[in-house]
Amino acid sequence: MRERVRWPWWLTLLICGLDFSIVIAIWAGLDNNAAISSIVFTVALTIFFFFFTSLNISADNENLTVGRAHIEKKYLGKSEILTRSQLTSLLREGFNPSAFYAVRFWIKTGIKIEINDTRDPTAYWIITCKKAAELDAWIKD
Numbered sequence: 044m045r046e047r048v049r050w051p052w053w054l055t056l057l058i059c060g061l062d063f064s065i066v067i068a069i070w071a072g073l074d075n076n077a078a079i080s081s082i083v084f085t086v087a088l089t090i091f092f093f094f095f096t097s098l099n100i101s102a103d104n105e106n107l108t109v110g111r112a113h114i115e116k117k118y119l120g121k122s123e124i125l126t127r128s129q130l131t132s133l134l135r136e137g138f139n140p141s142a143f144y145a146v147r148f149w150i151k152t153g154i155k156i157e158i159n160d161t162r163d164p165t166a167y168w169i170i171t172c173k174k175a176a177e178l179d180a181w182i183k184d
Contacts, residue, residue: 044100044101044102044174044177044181045099045100045101045102045179046099046101046172046173046174046178047097047098047099047100048097048098048099048100048150048171048172048173049093049096049097050093050097050149051149054091054149058089058092059089062085062089065081065085066078066081066082066085069081072139093147094171096147098110098145098147098171098172100170100172100174100178102116102178102181102182104116107119107156107178107181108181109143109145109168109170109175110145112143112145113124114158114160114168116182118158118159118160118163119156119157119159119182120156120157120158120159120167121156121157122154122155122156122157122178122179122182122183123150123154123155123179124153124154124175124176124179125152125153125154125169125175126152127151127152130151130152130153130169130171131134133155133169134146134169139147139166140161141164141165141166142165142167142168142169143165143167143168143174144168144169145168145169145170145171146169146170146171147171150171150172150173151171151174151175152171152172152173152177153169153170153171153172153175154169154170154172154175154178155167155168155169156168156170156180156182
């Protein structure tokens with residue numbers, strides 16, 4: 044199972060609009076050369092953040108990898124698919140500082156995975172993903 048969570052199209056448009064407003068402000072206050080430099084800079088920065096903020100989720104025979112975190116399948120406990128309201132509740136009232144959160148605000152569903160490792164102080168993982176049912180089936184397999 045593999046999933047890559049990236050910005051949705053509407054967030055990309057919003058950020059491009061913000062970039063455009065920065066370029067207009069620089070162009071109005073300075074000159075054309077500064078505006079061209081700011082276009083190059085803001086576009087490069089936007090592309091960098093588009094790839095940097097993507098969340099890669101992969102599950103193979105032995106390991107679950109979410110971003111830079113990984114755990115062996117044998118340490119995974121119960122898993123629960125989270126609806127929008129359950130995820131919101133866990134991120135607000137039920138926030139646990141000892142949990143691992145791989146959350147992107149534009150994804151409204153996810154999965155909660157309990158950790159069964161006595162050496163690991165992490166209580167559970169909260170992962171926002173579109174393929175929560177597929178990940179849940181992989182854990183229970």
